[in-house]
Amino acid sequence: MPGGTRAFTVARWIALIWVLTWFPLYTWFWGWKNMMHLCDVSVVIACLGLWFRQSLLVSSQALLAPLVGVVWSLDVLWRIVTGHHLIGGTEYMWDTHYALWLRLLSCFHIGLPVALLWALQILGYDRRALPLQTVITGAVLIFSRFLSPELNMNFVFQDPLLHRGWGPAPEHLTIILAGCVAVFFWPTHLMLLRAFPSAPSRHKESVQTGKKGMATDSVRDEEEHEAMLQTALREARVGLAEGGIPIGAALFTREGKLLGKGHNRRVQQGDPSAHGETDAFRRAGRQRTYRDKIMVTTLAPCWYCSGLIRQFGIGTVVVGESVNFQGAIDWLRENGIEVIDLHSGECIDLLAKYVKEHPEVWKEDIGEE
Numbered sequence: 561m562p563g564g565t566r567a568f569t570v571a572r573w574i575a576l577i578w579v580l581t582w583f584p585l586y587t588w589f590w591g592w593k594n595m596m597h598l599c600d601v602s603v604v605i606a607c608l609g610l611w612f613r614q615s616l617l618v619s620s621q622a623l624l625a626p627l628v629g630v631v632w633s634l635d636v637l638w639r640i641v642t643g644h645h646l647i648g649g650t651e652y653m654w655d656t657h658y659a660l661w662l663r664l665l666s667c668f669h670i671g672l673p674v675a676l677l678w679a680l681q682i683l684g685y686d687r688r689a690l691p692l693q694t695v696i697t698g699a700v701l702i703f704s705r706f707l708s709p710e711l712n713m714n715f716v717f718q719d720p721l722l723h724r725g726w727g728p729a730p731e732h733l734t735i736i737l738a739g740c741v742a743v744f745f746w747p748t749h750l751m752l753l754r755a756f757p758s759a760p761s762r763h764k765e766s767v768q769t770g771k772k773g774m775a776t777d778s779v780r781d782e783e784e785h786e787a788m789l790q791t792a793l794r795e796a797r798v799g800l801a802e803g804g805i806p807i808g809a810a811l812f813t814r815e816g817k818l819l820g821k822g823h824n825r826r827v828q829q830g831d832p833s834a835h836g837e838t839d840a841f842r843r844a845g846r847q848r849t850y851r852d853k854i855m856v857t858t859l860a861p862c863w864y865c866s867g868l869i870r871q872f873g874i875g876t877v878v879v880g881e882s883v884n885f886q887g888a889i890d891w892l893r894e895n896g897i898e899v900i901d902l903h904s905g906e907c908i909d910l911l912a913k914y915v916k917e918h919p920e921v922w923k924e925d926i927g928e929e
């Protein structure tokens with residue numbers, strides 16, 4: 561598995577173990593009503609998202625957790641430094657009725673945002689997170705309103721600034737929800753859109769290609785693609801060891817049989833036409849058809865290699881990453897070729913390091929002056 565994926569597997573297990581430990585403990589000590597806090601609901605959804613590798617769930621909670629984390633940390637720090645709370649809401653951290661270890665569990669307010677932003681680098685940000693998080697928050701607010709007014713859970717009876725109610729329940733809840741969207745979700749959504757690659761919508765891609773039975777939304781397929789990427793990644797490392805640009809590729813059958821593998825040899829052979837994909841393609845030899853073949857490459861294919869993929873009608877392209885170079889993957893998709901971007905952290909790091917150390921060779925390779 562690629563490094564990014566190996567680290568992700570560890571993160572998934574941490575998320576699972578965390579939610580299975582923290583949730584019962586919190587419910588037991590603070591009571592079930594306390595779990596209706598938006599930030600507690602967020603932990604559960606985020607951990608499920610990490611466990612199931614669901615970019616949409618992770619993205620939706622990334623709209624809430626980072627800002628809440630900052631506000632929570634500021635309030636705690638303010639109390640430590642000045643003895644007073646800046647905004648309030650973290651008084652329980654000093655409530656000695658509860659064991660210190662239990663209160664310290666609340667440090668998830670710092671850990672969760674870090675974990676979510678890291679995961680977005682691998683899974684990509686799903687723009688549907690904004691409507692989803694708005695619906696989740698709306699539902700939690702409505703439910704909270706049925707709890708006691710003294711709890712003022714999620715400010716459903718009194719707003720956090722003026723501490724007043726804004727008319728009957730529907731009006732007040734609408735104002736609180738609008739405030740959440742305007743202050744938290746919408747600005748964060750815009751930032752995440754800019755900062756992270758967009759999550760591939762697997763379902764949409766399969767529909768676009770219109771090839772029944774070639775849909776790639778099962779976990780098994782994902783694991784197979786990751787295993788195939790390993791072959792390309794090994795080639796990339798061989799290229800690097802030879803003093804070349806670390807980009808590797810391999811051609812597989814749909815059943816997973818390796819037909820040919822190769823890597824960029826521009827530097828090694830002084831051949832500007834020897835890209836990872838062309839190298840793997842040539843080494844695979846003649847094939848009767850390419851429709852049922854999978855080209856796996858550590859980096860999104862350039863125009864030259866995309867032309868090759870289009871020319872021979874290779875059905876599926878699995879790319880390790882499209883962060884260092886976007887290539888022509890949109891064009892491939894427009895032409896009905898299934899493109900799966902694995903957002904591998906290992907592929908990103910390997911090439912990014914090389915580009916930083918050899919900017920001139922890299923520019924030459926992608927045809928920039």
Ligand SMILES: [Zn+2]
Nearest residue numbers: 835862864865
């Ligand atoms: Zn190329």
